[in-house]
Amino acid sequence: MKPRPFDYARPDTVDEALALLAEYGDDARILAGGQSLIPMLNLRLIDAKVLIDISRLAALDAISDHGDMIEVGAAVTQNKLMAWPGLDDKLPLVAAALPYVGHFQTRNRGTVCGSIAHADPSSELPLALAVLGGEVVLRSKQRGERILAAQAFQKDMLTTAREPDELVAAVRFPVLAGQGVAFREVARRHGDFAIIAIAAVFRNQELHLGAGGLSGRPQVLRVPAEDYPHLLANDVVRFVEGLEGYDDLHASAAMRRDLFRNLASGVVGEAMRCAA
Amino acid sequence: MRRVNRSERVRVALTLNGRRLAAEAEPRMLLSDFLRQSLGATGTHVGCEHGICGACTVLIDGVAQRACLTLAVQAEGRDVRTVESLAAADGALNPLQAAFRNNHALQCGFCTPGILMSFTDLLARNPHPSEGEIREVLSGHLCRCTGYANIVAAIKEAANGTAGAAPNPSP
Ligand code: FES
Ligand code: FES
Numbered sequence: 001m002k003p004r005p006f007d008y009a010r011p012d013t014v015d016e017a018l019a020l021l022a023e024y025g026d027d028a029r030i031l032a033g034g035q036s037l038i039p040m041l042n043l044r045l046i047d048a049k050v051l052i053d054i055s056r057l058a059a060l061d062a063i064s065d066h067g068d069m070i071e072v073g074a075a076v077t078q079n080k081l082m083a084w085p086g087l088d089d090k091l092p093l094v095a096a097a098l099p100y101v102g103h104f105q106t107r108n109r110g111t112v113c114g115s116i117a118h119a120d121p122s123s124e125l126p127l128a129l130a131v132l133g134g135e136v137v138l139r140s141k142q143r144g145e146r147i148l149a150a151q152a153f154q155k156d157m158l159t160t161a162r163e164p165d166e167l168v169a170a171v172r173f174p175v176l177a178g179q180g181v182a183f184r185e186v187a188r189r190h191g192d193f194a195i196i197a198i199a200a201v202f203r204n205q206e207l208h209l210g211a212g213g214l215s216g217r218p219q220v221l222r223v224p225a226e227d228y229p230h231l232l233a234n235d236v237v238r239f240v241e242g243l244e245g246y247d248d249l250h251a252s253a254a255m256r257r258d259l260f261r262n263l264a265s266g267v268v269g270e271a272m273r274c275a276a
Numbered sequence: 277m278r279r280v281n282r283s284e285r286v287r288v289a290l291t292l293n294g295r296r297l298a299a300e301a302e303p304r305m306l307l308s309d310f311l312r313q314s315l316g317a318t319g320t321h322v323g324c325e326h327g328i329c330g331a332c333t334v335l336i337d338g339v340a341q342r343a344c345l346t347l348a349v350q351a352e353g354r355d356v357r358t359v360e361s362l363a364a365a366d367g368a369l370n371p372l373q374a375a376f377r378n379n380h381a382l383q384c385g386f387c388t389p390g391i392l393m394s395f396t397d398l399l400a401r402n403p404h405p406s407e408g409e410i411r412e413v414l415s416g417h418l419c420r421c422t423g424y425a426n427i428v429a430a431i432k433e434a435a436n437g438t439a440g441a442a443p444n445p446s447p
Contacts, residue, residue, distance in 0.1 A: 001325055005282035008303035008349050012277050031350075038345040039326035042306075051303070053350060103416030105333055105394055109341045190415045 003041035007050040014059050014139070018167060020052050022141040025164035028052050032074055035102060035110035036118045055111075060169065065090070069172040071137070078107035078115070078125075090175045092274075093132060093201055096183035097124040103191045117168040119154045121246075122194040122213035124185065126154055129171060130218035131199045131210035137170040138162060145169070156216035157246075179203055180275025182267045185212070186259050188250060195251045196259045200271035207271075209236070209264060214243040214256050228268075236264045280349060288352050292317060293361035301348035308332040310348035311358060319359040319389050323418070330417035333390035334358050340397035359389035362396070372396065372434040381430035383421040391417050395431050404435055 011017040021028055027049035029037060034055075040046045054060055060075035063084050070091055072081060078101050081087065087095045101124050102110055115125040116136065129136075129150040136153040139145050142165060150171075153161050162168060185197035197212035205225040212218050221239040223232055240260050245253025280286050280303045289298035292315060299314035306325070311317045311334070323329035325344045332343040335357040362370045369377060372392060382388045391414070398405060398413050405413075410431050414424060 002306065002309075003304045005302070005304050007282050008278075008280045008347065010278040010349075016277050031347075034345050034347075034350075035327060035342075038306075038347075041304075042325050042344070051347075053347075055350065099412070103330075104398070104413045105330060105340050105342060105416040106327060106345075108339045108397075109345070190412070 001042045001044060003038070004044060004047055006041075006048045008053065009050055010053040010056065012057075014054075014057055014167070014169070015141075017052055017054055017057065018139060018141040018165075020050070021167055022165045024050050024052075028164075030054055030074075030114075030117070030167060032114040033077060033106075033110040034114075035106045036114065036120070054167070066172070068175050069135075070175060071170050071172045072112045073170045074111060074113040074168055076112055078102070078110050078112055079104070081112050082107065090177055091173050092176060092179075093181040093183060093199060094125075094128050094173055096181060097128045097197075097199065100124050100183070100185050100187075100191075100194070100197070113168045113171055116150075116153075116171050117160065117162065119156075119158050119160050119217065120193065121157050121216050121218070122197060124183075124194065124197055124212065126150070127197050127199050127210050127212040127218040128183070129173065130154070131201055131208050131220055132174050132176065133208075134174055135172040136168060137172065138166040139169040140166045147172075150218075151220070154217040159216070176201065176203065180271040180273070182270035182274065184263060184267050184270075186263070193250075196256050196263075198260065198264055198267045200264075200267045202271055202275045207232070207268060209239075209268065211240070211243065211260055214240065214245050214260060216246075219243055232265065232268065236261060278349070278352070286349070288348050290351050290353060291355045293357055303347060303349055305348045306344050307334070307346040307348050307351050307356075308343035310351070311343060311356070314348075317358055317360055321386055321389055323386070328418070329387070330390045330394065331387055333393045333417070335393055335397060338397065338400065340394045357393070357396075359392055362392060371437070372399070372431070375430040375434035376427075379426045379430035379433060381422060381426040387417055387419040387422075391419070391427065395434070399431075399435060405431075407432065410435075 029048040031051040031053045060073040062073045064071045082098045180202040182200045185194040199210040201208045207223045209221045240257045245256045285300040288301045321331040323331035327345045334343045
């Protein structure tokens with residue numbers, strides 16, 4: 001399929017991009033990697049009046065180490081982050097999640113921020129950002145910069161707190177050196193969207209257990225370490241029961257909950273072993 | 277800033293397989309169509325047009341990507357390489373292509389150009405990939421006739437530099 005017509009703009013600076021967003025608002029779409037946007041345009045699931053191509057903006061193509069946070073700019077591709085030398089040490093959960101994101105060929109172009117801005121409820125990077133308690137940096141021409149916690153940013157399926165004139169300029173992953181993490185997902189084929197995804201992190205005497213694919217956005221359960229493993233099974237059951245899930249072609253909501261209930265303890269165990 | 281209106285056709289210049297070429301495109305034209313229809317390079321195939329099948333995979337600045345998920349205007353000024361760049365001028369196959377031939381790694385060949393370009397990228401980054409790494413990259417392609425075992429064998433042979441060692445199938 002071919003997309004319906006749209007205007008194309010390739011700004012030379014971030015300010016030009018923000019000016020275009022201020023002018024067009026909801027009629028504009030940011031084109032970064034295009035690995036979610038262009039399929040939707042090609043299939044005519046969505047329309048855009050203008051595409052604002054930020055993929056060549058060098059100012060957005062940076063991974064910066066702020067000590068306790070790693071900031072990833074809006075033009076950084078998933079494979080660029082995967083090849084970043086500090087990844088395994090500083091962001092082990094992201095390192096574990098990235099191989100599940102699409103395929104080699106789509107990661108070569110798809111961006112980290114684009115995946116988070118797209119806010120698919122089963123995608124891996126929004127889940128990793130939520131479980132780590134990361135942040136999203138939004139910029140607009142009128143109001144400058146604001147920072148939102150991951151959980152405040154993603155509101156529901158494909159829905160975020162981004163205002164129409166705002167650009168997701170960067171995301172910030174908290175550094176998690178030397179702590180236990182694990183990531184697993186269930187999909188029909190490698191590289192497909194997850195039916196469910198599970199992420200576990202031990203941090204500050206707490207277990208953070210994240211669920212993707214069980215509601216409109218990633219959900220995080222926190223269990224104090226002294227309660228683990230005694231209370232965990234009950235906590236997981238209660239947690240999962242509280243999530244409505246959703247039915248689609250790949251799985252029913254009930255199947256998603258069952259998968260999570262059955263796999264969560266294994267993922268937690270793996271995270272504990274790597275913390276030890 | 278580059279701005280193109282929806283109905284405007286602009287000249288898009290890029291380097292295709294080492295040659296500077298240009299043709300007109302409107303914003304919504306996909307790179308896959310631009311290569312095939314405007315530049316006449318029909319080696320790149322088009323299957324699904326939404327990023328799933330991998331048939332359209334090309335190298336842009338040396339990196340394997342989906343041409344169907346790239347606008348022609350986005351490739352402006354870029355270095356694009358397609359399957360046409362692989363064989364020598366006299367038609368001699370390069371080692372990766374020869375390994376595909378030796379291992380019967382294609383039947384209809386529809387998926388092959390994309391697979392060859394993906395592994396041109398992978399082998400440049402990682403000349404000796406493990407079978408797991410080969411399969412991971414191959415998972416970004418669909419082949420409906422050959423079966424993947426022979427494709428994996430061909431890539432291993434190319435990576436081990438043993439292309440030509442296997443007996444050539446009779447023509
Ligand atoms: S045609 Fe591009 S991935 Fe199928
Ligand atoms: S050889 Fe026919 S689709 Fe792969």
